[in-house]
Amino acid sequence: MDLKYDHTLLLVDDEPSILKALKRLFRREGYRILTAEGGQQALDLLQREREAVSLIISDQRMPAMNGAVFLERSMDICPRAIRFLLTGYSDMDAVVDAVNQGNIHKYLSKPWNDAEILLLAREALYQVELKLENRRLTQLTGRQNRKLADLNRRLEETVNERTWALKYQNKMLQNMNIGLEKSLMGTIRLLVSLVASSNPGLGSYMKATAHVARGIAVEAGLDEDAQNRVEMAGLVHDIGLLGMPETLLEKDERSMSAEEFDAYRQHPEIAALSLSSVEGLKAISEIVGAHHENLDGSGFPNGIMGGDLPTGARILAVAADYCAVLHLWPKGVKRLLYAARRYLSHDAVSAVEIADGPEMRREVAERMIIAGAGKRYDGTIVRHFLASIGSDPGKNNIYQLAFNLLKEGMVLMEDLRLQDGRLLLTRGTTLGDGAVQSIQSIGHRGMIDGAIAVTMPSPGNAEKEDRP
Structure with a gap:
């Protein structure tokens, strides 16, 4: 992966020999290097260089101020920088505290491996560049939307908003595709990172969907390439929802107003069009574009039915709806059951074992999938799904x-x-x-x-x- 920006690294250690070794290692990569022999000296440096520093690597054991404390204080000065902590095994308690406080991105054990630390640093700097590019594109989108609002406010929340969102997603996909030398899985993983950074809940849901979808594909006996396509489709199937209000994402389809559903039903086409613009992702886009189609033809956006539905789309429909109940549906028991009544019969809802926990949520999700077999879902795929989530752990x-x-x-x-x-x-x-x-x-x-x-x-x- 090629870096587009110049980056500054801040190396902090009270041992000059270690600083010298790190400086020599990273200087060969063309980075600008700053060094400090203690936490306070490093904080003073950051006050002057706060906008320039992309990566901070600090030792844990230092006099006056240890690495964990220094990295925590550096957050207020330089929040965008990624932080690494160098530590020995005996410092593990401090490492755990630092991780839980969100102050470090990686911790590295001494002595380090040169190739590994260089690779980790490059990956971290690439994440910094993604955030910078995302911020630039977000600012660009905001400026363009304000111009459109001045021309016609009535179109602000409909056509122009979706058009600019689509242009933004196409540009994002094209840039990432070039940067990753057309690596399909790399492109998909970057997309997931961008989604998770702007909407963590949606990102977590799509990751879970990909995991369940691959399990179904394995149970169905699909070959490795088909399994990969289904999994990748699961990872990005709802990127068309980016930019929509979070309150809309929390609703199931049957509780949406006509206006809300009209906006919502566009997202498979938006996602499919965005993906198809990237070389090598057209097969993924076909699965994503059809994952809201129903077996009986009542789905959207094109009303495809029966044998015309791609196998990957049939699998993704089951996995996505199952994970939506687990991750996106209301958290409270009463609200969950209220939503379930839109999809399940009175007897089915009454049979649900009431318990405020994940087991009840899984039971509701399974009953909803079973109830939709032969209508929304392919019955054979439903059987593979049930086998995949109920099989012996050793099988997977x-x-x-x-x-x-x-x-x-x-x-x-x-x-x-x-x-x-x-x-x-x-x-x-x-x-x-x-x-x-x-x-x-x-x-x-x-x-x-x-x-x-x-x-x-x-x-x-x-x-x-x-x-x-």
């Missing part, structure tokens, strides 16, 4: 392991938290050798309770990135 290569049995390359299937509830690593993290050693060190100190859910990629997937 998911294992519940003690901390001392973890191996490099395994992927966390749930957030890893300490015994007191603090977050250590998020779901989807691929464990490197350093992470495994750190987890085992913490586990031996009695800070991890219970088994850890992980999966080991199959040999055919070993070189693929970890999925969200």
Whole structure:
């Protein structure tokens, strides 16, 4: 990945030899380097360079002010910079506190690996550039929308707003496609990052949809390429909703007004058109464009039915609706059941086991999918879906392991938290050798309770990135 901007790095360590080694390592990459031998000196530097610094790398153990405290204080001065913390295994408590306070992006163990720290730094700087580009495009969109409002206010919330949103998404996709040298999965993952940065709830929902959709595709016996297409479609299927009011996104289709539904029904076409403009994503766009079509022809936007529906779209329809109940429907029990009554019979709703928790939400979601079989959903796909979410965990290569049995390359299937509830690593993290050693060190100190859910990629997937 090529960086478009010049970047400044701030290196902080009380040991001159370490500063010299880091400075020599990063200078070869063409970055501007600033150094400080302590937290206060680094804060003074940031006061002068706050707009220029993109990445801060700080040691944890320093006199007067440790790395975690310094990085926390640096947030007020330079909030856009990404932060790395260099630490030994014995400093793990401080690392966990810093992660939970949101002050660091990565923590690196000493001694570091030169190739790894260079790659992590480049990825972090690329994220900085995405935010800069997103801000620039957002400002551009805002200026254009204000001009349109002056010309015709009646069109502000309809045609022109959607037109400019579409132009913005096309430009965003084209820029990302060039930057990633037409890497399909890379482009998709960047799209998910952008969605999550502007609407975390929508981003989390689309990631969950992709996970469920791939499970159905595996159960249905689709080949690897088809599984990848379904998963990628799940990751971006609702990008056409960007720019719509969040209050609209929280509603199910049957509770929308006619005006709201008219705006909502455009999003599959908007997403499909945006994706089709990127070379290599046309197959994904076809799945996304048809994921709101129904088996009986009552869906939108084109009323496609039966055998004309792509298999990927049939899978995505089930996965998206199931995950919408889990992630987007009302949180309260009463409101959830009220929404469910629009889709389920009185007997079906009455049979739901009332409990304020995820099990009830899953039960409502499953009943809704089953009720729609043969009308909205393909009955065969529904059977594959039920098998995929109810199958033995071993069938999906998911294992519940003690901390001392973890191996490099395994992927966390749930957030890893300490015994007191603090977050250590998020779901989807691929464990490197350093992470495994750190987890085992913490586990031996009695800070991890219970088994850890992980999966080991199959040999055919070993070189693929970890999925969200």
